[in-house]
Amino acid sequence: MTYTIGSLARAAAVNVETIRYYQRRGLVGEPPKPPGGIRRYDESHAGRLRFIRQAQTLGFSLGEVADLLALEDGCHCREAGRLGAAKLALVRERIAQLRCVEKALAGMVGQCRGNTGKVHCPLIASLKRNANAGAATAGKPRERKAAARRPVRA
Amino acid sequence: MTYTIGSLARAAAVNVETIRYYQRRGLVGEPPKPPGGIRRYDESHAGRLRFIRQAQTLGFSLGEVADLLALEDGCHCREAGRLGAAKLALVRERIAQLRCVEKALAGMVGQCRGNTGKVHCPLIASLKRNANAGAATAGKPRERKAAARRPVRA
DNA sequence: GTTGACTCCGTATCTGACTACGGGGGTACG
DNA sequence: CGTACCCCCGTAGTCAGATACGGAGTCAAC
CATH class of the missing domain: 1.10.1660.10 (Multidrug-efflux Transporter Regulator; Chain: A; Domain 2)
Structure with a gap:
């Protein structure tokens, strides 16, 4: 068709x-x-x-x-391999980060059952650990020339 | 400090x-x-x-x-719970999709070792399954009013 | 007490990713 | 034959998310 x-x-x-x-x-x-x-x-x-x-x-x-x-x-395999490996690392990092978020969210949602007061969720704390780890390798802001930092439809 | x-x-x-x-x-x-x-x-x-x-x-x-x-x-827990649960589902979906990509990339990178020819990778195929699943629930394009569809720094 | 680095704040500009518009044309069907 | 869609293509506008600019004020050190 x-x-x-x-x-x-x-x-x-x-x-x-x-x-x-x-x-x-x-x-x-x-x-x-x-x-x-x-x-x-x-x-x-x-x-x-x-x-x-x-x-x-x-x-x-x-x-x-x-x-x-x-x-x-399909491009030359040597190049494809390098590129693929780089993307793979990136993908794995994102998965790891998302798992942190998942854990934190799951915990929070669990705590919230039946409670009518306020919550202080472990989300920020859990991500901060990750962020700090990454921050060491991060350059100064002005050096960034990377893709714009925007997300995606829901 | x-x-x-x-x-x-x-x-x-x-x-x-x-x-x-x-x-x-x-x-x-x-x-x-x-x-x-x-x-x-x-x-x-x-x-x-x-x-x-x-x-x-x-x-x-x-x-x-x-x-x-x-x-x-901290907001009311009932609301926080709902919101959290929704985000959680979204996060889990993203993780699942990223795992598809991870698998496809890993396979491809593996295939590329030592080979100097061309590759045809299973990347698109691997996501298509997922995408089709989601497409059933997707409305017409024009109906989209959601957040803009942009990504993020590398 | 002047210099130099920094803050404050309002406004303007840039980038990525669309999204819309509009004139000129083809096809289909009643 | 008309009219209702749809395609082609170029250009312009929109929106989110930053970034940049510039004049006035602040602060620490020399």
């Missing part, structure tokens, strides 16, 4: 304009345009779009997503 | 302007200003800032961070 850009957008639950934007950024390909006609997309495009959205909700910027997609697309 | 806003910024590895911005957003408090003087901050402020950054890298928007901080600050 093939898609027009509009039906592709519906299939992947994104805006048409977003697809065009991703094309401009080189994240998804633009199929060749039949003379005087309408471009045709397929499942691989839909998969790519869903992947991008997914990766974004996991905290990857579009730039990072582009890196991941470059891996998928 | 106490901080001026500048030393606080260094201690938490953020920009001074960012602190002011967070104050405007109500994420961190502004200590009272001694008449004609300079505000003083302490460890609790530094912790809060680190927490915010931490939470952001985990994919929470500043709005969500504000929710989490409200829990920390």
Whole structure:
């Protein structure tokens, strides 16, 4: 089955304009345009779009997503391996941090059962440990030139 | 030990302007200003800032961070519990997804050892399963009014 | 008592990621 | 044939999250 850009957008639950934007950024390909006609997309495009959205909700910027997609697309293995290993470390770090949050939240939610007073939750404390660990390796703020620091749809 | 806003910024590895911005957003408090003087901050402020950054890298928007901080600050337990449970579900989902990515990346990096050809990695496939599961509950794109879909520093 | 680093505060600018607009065109169907 | 969609493409606008700027005031040290 093939898609027009509009039906592709519906299939992947994104805006048409977003697809065009991703094309401009080189994240998804633009199929060749039949003379005087309408471009045709397929499942691989839909998969790519869903992947991008997914990766974004996991905290990857579009730039990072582009890196991941470059891996998928196949580049020289040596390079792919390095890049993949770096991303892997990043992913594992995020998982570890999220587990801290999970534990803290779970504890707090448990404490809250039936209580009507106030709570002081261990969330900040639990994250602070992690943050301090990371802070040692962090440079001065002005040196940061990295991706903007923004999140993601809920 | 106490901080001026500048030393606080260094201690938490953020920009001074960012602190002011967070104050405007109500994420961190502004200590009272001694008449004609300079505000003083302490460890609790530094912790809060680190927490915010931490939470952001985990994919929470500043709005969500504000929710989490409200829990920390203590609100009625019933409400805190609900909020906490919701965030908890979200966090668990993210962990599960990240584990998919982790597995896929690890497999790929493994395959790459010593190989100089090309790779086609199972990354997209691994996420597609997850994404499709979620897609069932997703509304049309235009209905989205949620937080912007942006990530986070590397 | 001047210098230099820093604070205060308001406003302006930048970046990433969309999202909207609008003119020009094709296709489909009643 | 008309009209109702949909596509193409370029450009402009929006929104969150910072960052930057600049004049006036403060403080510590030389």
